[in-house]
Amino acid sequence: MRDVAVPTPDGGTPGLRGVLGVPAGTGPWPGVVVVHEAFGVDDVMRRQVARVASAGYLALMPDLFTAGGPRRCLVTAFRALAAGHGRAVTDVQAARSLLLEREDCTGRVGVLGFCMGGAFALVMASRGFDASSVNYGALPRDLDAAVAGACPVVASYGERDAFLRRAPARLEAALERAGVPCDVRSYPTAGHSFLNDAEVGPRPLRPVMRRVLGVGPDPVAAADAWRRIEAFFAEHLRDEPAGPDPLGPGPLGPDPLSSDPLSPGEPSPR
Secondary structure: EEEEEEOOOOOOOOOEEEEEEOOOOOOEEEEEEEEEEOOOOOOHHHHHHHHHHHHEEEEEOOOOOOHHHHHHHHHHHHHHHHHOHHHHHHHHHHHHHHHHHOOOOOEEEEEEEHHHHHHHHHHHHHOOOEEEEEEEOOOOOOOOHOOOOOOOOEEEOOOOHHHOOOOOHHHHHHHHOOEEEEEEEEEEOOOOOEEEEEEEOOOHHHHHHHHHHOOOOOOHHHHHHHHHHHHHHHHHOOOOOOOOOOOOOOOOOOOOOOOOOOOOOOOOOO
């Protein structure tokens, strides 16, 4: 895993940086643009890039806060997200273009995002990507317009996330109306950011975030969500036939990735 430059067209961030994870072995591989949380590219997000690469995908996380960190760039990023265009949207598209230009990419690229990045993954689902993984992402104001012509979507939410409790049902209904293949699931034990392997955000705010949003890791729910994401991406980015319900023997059954050296909760090589 290494930091890379991401060339951008006009309207993108000059000097855009990103984190690239390349799978072991010989490609080509499908690509996945990974979009970070509102706290930016931290160690937890870098481990998410490694996690996606370990599953056999070229993983590239553009740093949407390259121009000045979260304090200077967060509002601009959310404005671009709400408008559906702007610097941050251009930067995500630039990351996709970089993956497509690589000789070790198969020509198929998905997008996967967390928190703010989950909202970006939904907005970008109708913009040339082949599959989208939306993880506790807020829904756009005009949801039906956003999902019109979208690629297949797999989405994961936590029922303890007070602000997004109604999002899974609304999203699933909109995707079904649009005829978009989808897998939407909400986990009773999980809250916001449950796919992370460690707590994030300013330490003084973490108790409030846990209490209000249920923010924090949920390894059991995360293991099942990753299993669903990988099965969904295998079907839509690799053309592998869909197998049985990835839930396995029970609602939160044994994790088939438990032997993976990059399973949730374990550090990745840097």
